[in-house]
Amino acid sequence: MVDKTLPKTDVVIIGGGWTGLTTAYELAHEGRKCVILERGDHRHDATSFAGPEEHDELKYALRYTHMMNVKQNTLTFRNDRSQRALPMRRLGSFLPGEGLGGAGIHWNGQIWRPLPSDLEMRTHYENRYGADFIPDDLTVQDWGVTYDELEQHLDFFEKICGAAGRAGNLRGEAQKGGNPFEGPRQSDYPNPPMKQPVSATLMGQAAERLGLNPFPMPSANVTAAYENPYGAQLHPCTYCGFCERFGCGYFAKADPIICVYDRIKEHENFEIRFRSTVLRVEKSEDGKTATGVTYIDADGREVFQPADIVCMNAYALWNVHLMLVSGLGTPYDPETGKGTVGRNYSYQTIAAVDAFLEDQVVTNPFMGAGALGTIVDDFNGDNFDHSELGFVGGGYIACKQYHGRPISYQPVPEGTPKWGGEWKRAVRENYLHHADFVVHGSSMSTPENFLDLDPTWTDQFGRPLLRMTFNFPDNDRKMADFVMKKAVEIAENMDHVKSVSSVNLAAEGSNYSIVPYQTTHNVGGAVMGTDPNTSVVNRYGQMWDHHNVFVFGACLFPQNLGYNPTGPLMGLAYWTLDHLKNDYLANPRPLMDA
C-alpha cells in the first residue's frame, strides 16, 4: 500500500555506491534530474573513517561495522539443488556494503582491466582450441562488448581513481616492468606504482628467475597528490594496513564518496535520499517499460517515486533480487534452462600459498595497502596454452602485503596445532617473516549455479530472500590447482624461504563454503550479451524486456574474470552511460533489436 506518490524525476538510481553515484554525476551534467535511493546512511571519509579510531580491527574487520546488516537483508545458500538452502545468518564468504559509497569504501583498491580475450571468451577459445574445447557443462559466453570498445572507459575510471601502476602495453608498444599480457592502453597509469615491501620484492625476483613476468599490482591506493577529472583531491597512501574492510580517512584510497559524491552533491540536478530501501521496480501496464520504484523511506512510509529512467545500481546480488521480486525479465529455471534472471551466477576461485622466511627477512606485514604487492599474470585468462590442460580460464598470482592486523594475520607453518602453547610460539615466530600469496582465479558459469527466490525465509519487508545455489565447477577446481602449483613453485624459489604451504579452497572433494572470507566478487545473475535468450540486458546494459531500465555492476558479467571486478564493472558503467547520454536520452527506445 503506497502512502505517498512523489513528483516524477527524470532518473531514479537504486544504490549510492560507485556505479550509482557515477550515473548521477554523468546524467545530472546532461541536465537530467537524478534521485539516488540509498538504503544505508550518509557517511564521509573525513568524519567517519579517520584514524586512529578507524584502525579498530575488531570493530570493522570482524564485526563488519561498515557492511550490510544481515538482520535486514541476507540470502539463503546451498551447494546444489538437492539440498535445502539455509539462511546466511552471519556474513562470511563475502561482505556487501551499505551506506554512502556502498562496498566501494571498503574495497582494497585492486584496479584491473579485463584481457581482450576475456570479453570474447567463447569465441576466443573456440577459435584457438576448436569448437568442442569448452566443457559442455559450462555456460561460458561472450560479453557482447569488446576490449577496444571499453578501453577509453577503463582508462577514464583509472583517472577517476588516480590509479598507480606501470603500463605493460602502451598503444601496442611493450613496456618493461608492466603486465605484458594486458590489452593496449591509450595512456599510462596516472600515478607511479607503489613502493614495494621486501616480501613482494623477493617474490618478484623469484618469478623473474623462473622466466615469468612480475609487475607491481595496479592500485587505487594513490601514490602522489592527485586531482581527478571531476576535481577530487587525493593524497598519497600511508601504507597503514587498514584498507580492505575499512574506509580510508587519509583520502588516499579512491572511493565513491571523495572521487564522485563530493563533486556532485551540490549540483541542482542531484538528490540522494538515505535510509531508503527500494522494494520493487514498478512496470507500466503493457510491461514494456518501468514507471518508477516503490521504496520505504527513512520514516517507514511506502513511497512511489515515478521516473522516466530506472537505473539499477545495487550490489550484484541485490540487483538480481530486485528483478526477481519486481517481475522484471524472466526468472531462470534450471530444469528447463529457460529464463535469464538469476542465470550464470559465478564467483571467484581462490587458493592461498604461504611462504615462511628466515628470520633475517623482516617483512613488517602491518605496513600494507589494499593493492600492495607483486603480480604474476602469466597464468591468467588465456595468457598460457590451455590445449593440454582440460580447463578454461586462469588467475593471477599475487604476493600481497595488505595488512598485518594481528587477529586475522596469524600465519603458521603446516602442522602447527590450532591453539595452545605451540600455536602461540608459532604465531610469534612467523608474524614478521612470512610472505602471503593468493591465486585469484576466474569462475566459470554453469547451468547449476544460479540465483532465485527462497520458498521459506523472508526479509524484514516480507519479500522472499534471494537463494544462492553454488559449488565450484570441476573446470575451476582444476584451474585453481594448476595455478596454485605455479605459485608454490615461485614461493619455493624465493630467497630465504624455509617452508611453503598451500590450500586450494576449490580442491577436489571440497565444497564451496559460505563461512570463510574469500572475496566480495559475486558476479552474474543479470548478465549482458547480444542474445535475449542468454542475457538479461543487451550489450549496452539496457534490459531487453524494459528499455528504460539500465543495469550496472558485476551482475552483468557472464562469467567471472581472474581479476577483481571494480575496474571492469566501472568500465562497463561508463560504456553504458556513454550510450545513455549520446543516444538513448534523445531517443528512448531499445538500443538493440531482440
Next chain:
Amino acid sequence: MAKAFSRRAVLLGLSATATLGAAPVRHAFAALDDKPFYFLTPEEARSLALLCDTLIPKDEHPSASEAGVVDFIDIQMAGPYGKGEGLYLEPPFFEGSPEQGYQLPLVPADLIRTGLAAFQRAEPTFAQADAAGREAIMTRLSEGEMDFGDLPALAFFDELWKLTNQGYFADPIHGGNKGYAGWEMVGFPGAHAYYLSFVDKHNVRYPQPPMGINHEPGGDGNLPAPKEAEEP
C-alpha cells in the same frame, strides 16, 4: 584497603572481597578490577579463565586471562555482539551442512553461557586437572568429541576460541590485550599507522612500541634499536 569487588580476586579463586596488594603497573586488571562483571557470574569467569588459559597459556608472554581476555569476553557478551548483532535469527532453524554456516537459534551470549554450563557438567574435574590434563580435555572439545546434549560442543569451542583469540589481539579499548600483550608478542605497532617512509626499508624492525586507539603508551615493544637497511 579492601575493595568491594575484585575481578583479580575472583579469577584467583579467592573470595570476591579479599584484600590484595596494589596492582602492578599495567596489570591485566588495573582498569576494570573493581568493577563487577557485566555479564559473567564469578563462577563463569573462573571457568572461562581456565579454558582461555589452556588455549593461550602463559610462557614468556602473558596467558589469555592475564592479558584480560575474560574482561574482553565479558564486555563482548554484555554488548551488541553478544546479544546477536550481525546475526539473522529468523526461524525456522534446521541443521545444515558445515558449508552453510551457523544455524543455531542462540545469540553468542547464550551460546557461551549454555556452553560453559554444559562443559562444567561434562568435565567437572577440568579445574583440578594439571596443564597436560586440561590440554587433553580441550583437544577432545576442539575435535567435537564431547557430548553437550542438545548443544553442538564444537559450536561452543569455535565461539570460545574465536573470542579468546580476539581478546588477546584486539585493541585494548575492548578490554583485552592488556599492556599490549598480544601486540608486543608479535611486533604489531597498533592503530597509529603511517608507514610511507618505512615500507621500502627492507628488513628493518619498526622501532615504535605499540599504541592503541586510546593513545596509551606501550612498552619498549621488545624491539631492538633500528639499524641501517640491508638486503639479506
